[in-house]
Amino acid sequence: xxxxxxxxxxxxxxxxxxxxxxxxxxxxxxxxxxVGPNNKLVKKISx
Numbered sequence: 205x206x207x208x209x210x211x212x213x214x215x216x217x218x219x220x221x222x223x224x225x226x227x228x229x230x231x232x233x234x235x236x237x238x239v240g241p242n243n244k245l246v247k248k249i250s251x
Contacts, residue, residue, distance in 0.1 A: 210239045 213232045217225050 207242070207245070208239055210235050211242065 213228070213235075215228050217228060
């Protein structure tokens with residue numbers, strides 16, 4: 205489909221685990237930023 209494995213993350217986080225949620229979001233954001241933009245899913249406009 206064109207999505208790199210680094211862009212997909214599953215994690216079970218309880219509503220009582222706010223600290224874990226913050227940590228997971230920071231980690232996933234950092235990973236996605238290192239991967240860079242996903243150009244495979246951009247619709248190309250033909251002239």
